[in-house]
Amino acid sequence: MSDLATPLEGEESARQRARFPHFTRKQTNTAMVLALLAWTVAVFDYGLFGTLLPAMQDDFGWSESTAYLVNTLIAVGTAIVAFGVGPVIDRLGRRRGMMLTIGGTAVASVLTAIIPARLGAVSNTAIVAVRSLGGLGFSEQSVNATYLNEVFAITEDEKKRERRGFWYGIVQGGWPLGFLLSSALALVLLDRLGWRAMYLVATLPAVVLIIVISKKLRETPQFELHQRLTRLKKEGKSAEAERLAAEYGVEHTESAPIARIMQPELRRNTIVLSLAWIINFFGINIFSVLGSSVLANAKGVELSTAFWMLIVINLGAYFGYVFHGWLGDRIGRKKTIVIGWMISGVAFAAMLSPVVDTAALIVATYAIGLFFLVGPYAAIMFYMGECYPTDCRGTGTVIIGAMSQPGTILGGFLFTAVAAAWGTGPAALWVGALGTFLSGVLMLFAKSVPQLEH
Template sequence: MSSTTHSSPSQGAPALRRVSIRETRLATGIAFLAWTIAVYDFILFGTLLPRIEESFGWTTSHALLVSTLVSVGTAFVVLGVGPLVDKIGRRRGMIVSVAGTAASSAATAATVGAGSLIGVRSISGLGLAEQSVNATYLNELYAVTEDEKIKRNRGFVYSMVQTGWPLGALLAAAFVAVVTSVWGADAWRLAFLLATVPAIIVAIVCRKIRESPQFEAQQEVARLRKEGRTAEAATLADATGTATETVAPLRRIFDKKHLRNTVVLSLAWILNWFAIQTFSVLGTTVLEKGKGIDASSVLLLVIVSNLVGALGYLAHGWAGDRFGRRNTISVGWIISGLFFTAMLLGPSDQLYVVLTYMMGLFFLLGPYAAILFFQAECFDTDCRATGSAFIGAMSQPGAIIGGFILTALTAASVSYSTSALLVGAIGVIVSGFVVLGARTVAPEPDELVVAEDVA
């Protein structure tokens, strides 16, 4: 079957409904909450890993191996989310991803060893995939919104949603600090159990959002074709920029039109997640083992650094709207690698470490506000969630490869500081150069005809 094609919309034909200002802002707020909670659970594991290590009596190398194997399971879960969302819709996809976060937290509290921990933490892949789901959903909503301010500054607005990563990490660190101070270091099970509450609440709130007009149109085209009304289906597809011919979404992202972006962006994510795994997910470990910072001070450093990281999202979202998302991503990641290199090679003075670590996170995390929106623009509607989720899933091979290298280096008695430099700092710099090979291919939103909301 041939690949999807797009035509110029026919004047006077049925078209995409407009998304009201209220619907746009409600969806944006809920997407922010969903991503914050998903990150909260994901980072909670990395933040508590030193405590879990102590509880089970593991060595640092064994704890890193467990973390790496968790990433393997997570990757398989994330890979399945994209095709699912292209089939069931963006709204249901958000509900499933946040519900998966709740299940992951609850199950983690009941683990009894490495095997069970690896198994249940793999469920966290549903939460991790939430970023590609909301990037796809909001990209489509912003394209046809009546809110002109958001439409003009969609990258900056989306960056507000993406601040959920550093804020989720901040909440995780703060929560761990409170729980361990009250109940002691062995209270990590209680921390995960309590984390299920906000996830369940947000999953319920996600039911309030409405499906995107593009997915609604795609479903209507499919229904008309199934009923044999091919002429009507073709007219609607033409008017809404929906595919006139389709193949499986996973095949679509490897066709000639999309192959370059799939390969380039996947490689960029793999390399960049060497740094995410090293400096964000295992941030407490790199500060304790790599720079010799006292455990009592580490959580405070992580909290302060992630506050600065949140500002990084806003800065890169704003810059992406004005200077181009691809160039903003590249420059940010290269600068990040330089700051982390300075941190690891410099003195262990607490002020110096916190300043360089903060700036490293600022330029490491911030570009994700641009890349998630950028990669949604690199795929057509019928495979957008699959493409975005597939590329996002490459974070886990990055975490796996980076984790195995970290484990091997530390097991070979290489200092954690040197290991983090070789894996994390170099990885993020190289990813900054790789991303320059990507380009947008999806039609501009203004090419689509929109109609009054008649729902």
């Protein structure tokens, strides 16, 4: 049964109808905790491949450039999967969307663990196909952004409503937490159990979380209204749907969500944000996903030492999300993103320079770079949700988020080509560090938007 207010008689009831029912403090906190766990688990699986790539490289008999190429081909498959998730979220709902994305990570983890090695093209094709399912898990962050945008707009918790960027930053911090867990697990279990067992371990929390979400997570009233309006229009009751939408002060059109995000009032941010994601993921793929390979191949760090370094680096990166979420509430999300990505590009360039040649300096410069690379995603994910109305919010956030995969593909091919010619270090500098800086420049062209009210 829907939580939406039932139509009543009189002016007073009309005012009540125009307000969405609140999320209580308890419901809001539950939503935040489950969203954080869902994103952490999704990243845990997504990050395992990058973390374990050096170990899998030996098992599958890949050269350094072949391993990078496989990672790039996986991004192609991930993009195909991710692009299909957005419209589904605007039809299934935020709650079911979260269950779908987490379910994808569980399936991907199990299948990865059982793929045989040393079968040449057969093994490589299987790896690419199975890891492409990671597109579901990667899209979980867009589901979170859509869901929490709507929750924070109607929560009775005034602190979370007024400082929504800060609180969302805590949730979006599941990205470095997921990578931290994958690095820690690799440090503890890789030599004892091998990389396959680690993927099986990653399956368990995903399965548990799906069950908990199905029982504990509440759908947003905004989406319930969207469903109700859609149903009325399908029944031929367009006038009634328009009156109901007007009472709640929301937009609702019959346009397909993908067409909707390219309408004149929304088009500019759709294009600018998409380009920024593409270019920024040159850096994300190199410095976040392939961190262990960069440290090992560009800075000569032993693999076990690289795992330790990445644990420290990703722990610091978590606070980058909190900081950028807080800063976005203060100076604006667009400015926060621009400043963060420009600083990140400079920090990674410094880290890759010959001057940085001690463990302490490598960790310090890498940590600063990752802090300002991933932290702004606390601002940009929430900013994206504020760019779109309810009827296309899921599609807008997921489609733009899915642009990460063309970025991974293009950046991956560039990285692979430059690494084959001049080595990992120069490739990380000219593709990763420069791409990160330029993505900040691109964000200067985005249009500022008011805070979401519905």
